[in-house]
Amino acid sequence: xxxxxxxxxxxxxxxxxxxxxxxxxxxxxxxxxxxxxxxxxxxxxxxxxxxxxxxxxxxxxxxxxxxxxxxxxxxxxxxxxxxxxxxxxxxxxxxxxxxxxxxxxxxxxxxxxxxxxxxxxxxxxxxxxxxxxxxxxxxxxxxxxxxxxxxxxxxxxxxxxxxxxxxxxxxxxxxxxxxxxxxxxxxxxxxxxxxxxxxxxxxxxxxxxxxxxxxxxxxxxxxxxxxxxxxxxxxxx
Numbered sequence: 001x002x003x004x005x006x007x008x009x010x011x012x013x014x015x016x017x018x019x020x021x022x023x024x025x026x027x028x029x030x031x032x033x034x035x036x037x038x039x040x041x042x043x044x045x046x047x048x049x050x051x052x053x054x055x056x057x058x059x060x061x062x063x064x065x066x067x068x069x070x071x072x073x074x075x076x077x078x079x080x081x082x083x084x085x086x087x088x089x090x091x092x093x094x095x096x097x098x099x100x101x102x103x104x105x106x107x108x109x110x111x112x113x114x115x116x117x118x119x120x121x122x123x124x125x126x127x128x129x130x131x132x133x134x135x136x137x138x139x140x141x142x143x144x145x146x147x148x149x150x151x152x153x154x155x156x157x158x159x160x161x162x163x164x165x166x167x168x169x170x171x172x173x174x175x176x177x178x179x180x181x182x183x184x185x186x187x188x189x190x191x192x193x194x195x196x197x198x199x200x201x202x203x204x205x206x207x208x209x210x211x212x213x214x215x216x217x218x219x220x221x222x223x224x225x226x227x228x229x230x231x232x233x234x235x236x237x
Contacts, residue, residue, distance in 0.1 A: 043122035064103040086148035117164040147189040168195045
């Protein structure tokens with residue numbers, strides 16, 4: 001059974017548990033939300049709950065939510081402060097709104113602290129992988145928008161991030177394979193993306209380690225330590 005959070009419930013959590021509103025997904029129109037919206041919200045919540053539990057077991061890693069991060073300049077009072085736009089070829093301006101933003105902060109043995117922004121995309125398999133016209137929504141357009149976020153340095157100038165990664169979760173492995181094929185067609189920034197399915201989440205011992213493992217095709221490659229995956233903006237993957 002799933003319960004929707006409305007304004008009174010959000011106020012109660014804020015008052016009794018001192019939970020910031022930024023950590024809540026609530027609306028006064030909860031009774032009218034559709035099945036796809038609920039499924040999508042559960043995908044995001046399930047992943048974040050598991051990640052938070054894994055981070056509690058790691059003394060060297062701290063999970064930071066958006067309300068614990070500096071807000072992008074000019075969007076301090078926005079309901080979606082981590083929303084931005086990029087320009088794609090053909091003078092197309094595309095908006096980017098991750099399903100969830102979080103940071104993994106790592107304290108190294110020498111005392112250095114590194115932060116990596118992660119942009120979570122929960123893919124339900126309802127969006128086409130590619131379209132001939134990128135003016136229409138598709139997975140490839142979303143990938144290219146994140147690629148432009150890197151090449152245009154938006155993650156630094158607008159978000160104040162040192163580095164970032166995009167984590168895409170799917171239900172089915174077949175869908176994962178199709179998205180990985182689309183990632184492989186990109187010119188730059190292919191290492192920005194981690195694409196995983198439910199089976200990966202169920203079989204892994206730690207979601208932190210899963211996030212930082214580099215996968216291409218069906219083969220596992222070396223694990224990339226947190227904070228190492230930064231690429232210069234013009235460097236090809």
